[in-house]
Amino acid sequence: MATLGALKKHKVTIVGSGNWGTTMSKLVAENTKANPTLFEEVVQMWVYEEEITIPKESRHYDAGSELANKPQKLSQLVNSLHENVKYLPNITLPPNVIANPDIVDACKNSTILIFVLPHQFIARVCDNLKGNIVPYARAISCTKGVDVSEKGIRLLSESIGVRLSIYCGALSGANIASEIAQEKYSETTVAYDPPPLDSRNPTPKGSPTSSQVDLIAPSKAIPSSRSARLQPLPSEYPPLSHENVRRLFHRPYFHVRMVSDVAGVSLSGALKNIVALAAGFVDGLGWGDNAKAAVMRVGILEMVAFGKSFFADSVHTSTFTEESCGVADVITSCMGGRNFRCAKMAVQRGISIDEVERTELNGQKLQGTSTAYEVNSFLRSMGKEEEFPLFTAVFNILEGKAKPEQIPDLIEPKD
Ligand SMILES: NC(=O)c1ccc[n+]([C@@H]2O[C@H](COP(=O)([O-])OP(=O)(O)OC[C@H]3O[C@@H](n4cnc5c(N)ncnc54)[C@H](O)[C@@H]3O)[C@@H](O)[C@H]2O)c1
Numbered sequence: 001m002a003t004l005g006a007l008k009k010h011k012v013t014i015v016g017s018g019n020w021g022t023t024m025s026k027l028v029a030e031n032t033k034a035n036p037t038l039f040e041e042v043v044q045m046w047v048y049e050e051e052i053t054i055p056k057e058s059r060h061y062d063a064g065s066e067l068a069n070k071p072q073k074l075s076q077l078v079n080s081l082h083e084n085v086k087y088l089p090n091i092t093l094p095p096n097v098i099a100n101p102d103i104v105d106a107c108k109n110s111t112i113l114i115f116v117l118p119h120q121f122i123a124r125v126c127d128n129l130k131g132n133i134v135p136y137a138r139a140i141s142c143t144k145g146v147d148v149s150e151k152g153i154r155l156l157s158e159s160i161g162v163r164l165s166i167y168c169g170a171l172s173g174a175n176i177a178s179e180i181a182q183e184k185y186s187e188t189t190v191a192y193d194p195p196p197l198d199s200r201n202p203t204p205k206g207s208p209t210s211s212q213v214d215l216i217a218p219s220k221a222i223p224s225s226r227s228a229r230l231q232p233l234p235s236e237y238p239p240l241s242h243e244n245v246r247r248l249f250h251r252p253y254f255h256v257r258m259v260s261d262v263a264g265v266s267l268s269g270a271l272k273n274i275v276a277l278a279a280g281f282v283d284g285l286g287w288g289d290n291a292k293a294a295v296m297r298v299g300i301l302e303m304v305a306f307g308k309s310f311f312a313d314s315v316h317t318s319t320f321t322e323e324s325c326g327v328a329d330v331i332t333s334c335m336g337g338r339n340f341r342c343a344k345m346a347v348q349r350g351i352s353i354d355e356v357e358r359t360e361l362n363g364q365k366l367q368g369t370s371t372a373y374e375v376n377s378f379l380r381s382m383g384k385e386e387e388f389p390l391f392t393a394v395f396n397i398l399e400g401k402a403k404p405e406q407i408p409d410l411i412e413p414k415d
């Protein structure tokens with residue numbers, strides 16, 4: 001419910017328009033329409049502009065039309081067809097989703113920014129947004145990955161928060177986008193640990209709460225956005241309480257659990273993609289479900305150990321084991337995710353996973369390969385590769401230094 005006296009509504013922008021970005025726009029737009037006291041009905045969806053021709057198999061392809069084989073701007077196609085024919089074909093978007101190729105215009109005056117971009121594009125997009133958003137905006141990262149530099153490891157929610165000087169939470173779960181777009185039931189986990197000022201609790205500006213610190217590996221500390229001087233949300237806006245954030249995402253087919261463990265949710269989403277690659281490798285060998293279950297078991301243990309080793313002050317182990325973003329996401333990703341499917345195809349065809357990504361995904365991006373490299377570079381810098389044998393095996397397979405057939409030996413505990 002809006003607070004008494006709140007006059008303004010939150011403007012929401014989805015930053016990204018791929019398979020998950022477009023699905024997110026659909027479900028969020030359904031919710032902004034259903035909650036008119038909290039949110040402006042129109043949802044802007046930033047589209048990385050490209051020219052595409054409508055695929056022949058599309059329900060919108062009209063062989064007799066003069067536009068049939070002519071390249072057209074993706075943003076214009078989304079707005080005229082109410083469908084993203086390239087990244088989410090055959091799903092009708094609500095008319096209140098407006099595709100906008102201008103990132104600054106799409107985010108202008110938005111109080112809620114939902115980042116659903118492949119990891120590799122986050123930095124550039126944030127650079128373009130810096131100084132062009134309202135300073136009290138809040139963000140949610142739906143991107144799966146981590147940032148590693150010579151300074152250490154950082155969650156993507158942190159990267160976005162630091163780059164834009166705003167607070168950023170995280171959404172992650174067992175969420176294969178195409179199923180959610182078809183309104184098949186799934187769960188998700190939203191971690192939002194808002195600054196107390198957003199709940200009308202007058203904590204002094206810039207004071208981190210106990211849960212607002214140490215979201216980076218302490219041994220390689222990078223300054224956290226959570227101790228940055230965050231601007232309070234003006235009182236004319238409905239507070240961004242857990243209840244109101246939940247209303248933005250929860251649908252009858254998309255069940256949201258709100259938590260405060262931003263680090264656990266962000267890390268789960270990133271690390272499970274390495275496990276999914278391992279599952280794809282063993283499945284590609286034709287080894288069956290028992291082999292997949294074995295790498296999933298070891299992978300979940302390594303995810304938990306990674307959180308405990310490097311984010312001990314912020315991560316809750318239960319996030320990995322009890323929430324959709326943990327074990328459940330490992331399971332779904334190892335059954336039908338893109339990382340799993342591409343790793344499997346790479347082994348079956350004897351080609352690199354990058355080649356499979358280029359030839360089979362029609363512009364969609366894998367996040368598991370870059371995460372495996374980033375995590376390995378961090379583990380190596382910490383002298384901890386041996387403590388994470390599955391993550392290390394996946395990296396070595398991608399590098400051509402090990403073979404998928406060696407996975408059982410590589411993950412066997414050493415006495
Ligand atoms: N697809 C899913 O099922 C799913 C589910 C949960 C989370 N995620 C995560 O969401 C994030 C986004 O994935 P997605 O599935 O929406 O995207 P996608 O892989 O389907 O599509 C790639 C996107 O990148 C954009 N792009 C290409 N070049 C670009 C550039 N230079 N700058 C900016 N954008 C560019 C494309 O326009 C497209 O929107 C990823 O981190 C992914 O792991 C995906």
Ligand SMILES: O=P(O)(O)OC[C@H](O)CO
Pocket residue numbers: 144173174175176177273276329332333336337338339340366367
């Ligand atoms: O298709 P993937 O491998 O990018 O995984 C998609 C989602 O992360 C599953 O939750």
